[in-house]
Amino acid sequence: MTRSSSECRPARGRLVLGIETSCDETAAAVVEDAWRVRGAAVAVQHDLHETYGGVVPEIASRAHLERLLPVVRQALDRAGATLQDLDAIAVGHRPGLIGALLVGTSAAKGLAIGLGVPLVGVDHVHAHLLSGLLVDRDAPRPRSLPLPAIGLVISGGHTNLYAIEEPSEPRRLGRTIDDAIGEAFDKVGAMLGCPHPGGPAVERLAESGDPHALDLPVANLGRDRLDFSFSGLKTAVRYAALGAPGRDAPPLTDARRADVAASFQRAAIAALRRNLRRAFDRVPEARGLLVGGGVVANGPVRTMLAEEAARATVDLVVPDLRWCQDNGAMIAALGTLRLQAGETDDLTLAPSATTRT
């Protein structure tokens, strides 16, 4: 059903639908007053991409096209809401796979026009930073945002450090110059024979391994730099697991696989820890640490984050496991903050493969 423009609601961002299609998760959520998740749904595509060992952009776009409206319907049903209850539509329109983003952005525009409600585009990576503030519909009052804060997004596509004063305009302090940390987990997983995406399997393997079995490099790009590099580590793991040119590796027994996984995980976490410390040195006034992204689901990563937040005496805002992966709720949350700041987008909103900061 459509609503005429005279019935348009103001952009106060109370009940916002968030749409996420940047990579291989089709997700939607209805969020109330920025943080309270009334209902959420996600359709993962791992089975579609598994045989290729990574996400195939065209397959992802087609799957989003088939799944997005049923996922939106499911999120609304879980929220006990109808389309007509929505005050605005938020969509992750950058960065990501361009065809995948196009599906979400087009659907969001269609819904916003049809319902006569505001449209707001948000940056997917910036949205991850807010995922730790999401609460269930019956939870007590959400906590407040501790600002200024250091932000860390660690996912399959990003490894970014930020200084945050204004959540919709975080200032990037560092990023990976090659592989993202989740990508490195996934590639190491593939070397060790784990199904894609390999991150969770590498964590499980690492539990029974010796993290000091291999001496793996932790790239340091310079004392003052907050950037990351994981490709050298990945190559070192490849040589250790599968052999180097002219040098055989020991047999890849289950025990050896566990040792390789544990040693890799220790080195990857050491890189995060070192750059986090540098970020806190650079922004001593920080009061919070906001983290997000699929790799935050990793237990030893979460332990390290808690240790570093305590060391810097800041509040750690870390998402529940279900909000670590890509989701529509974080999109709705950042969309609501933009709406509260009086910002909306029009139909020229375009998907973009890259981020601005």
Ligand code: KG4
């Ligand atoms: O944020 P996300 O769902 O999607 C992207 O925007 O990339 O992150 C997915 C990434 C994958 O690389 C996946 O292997 C990794 O997060 N991941 C993990 C764990 N769970 C998911 N990496 C390490 N340990 C985990 N437990």
Ligand code: ZN
């Ligand atoms: Zn993501």
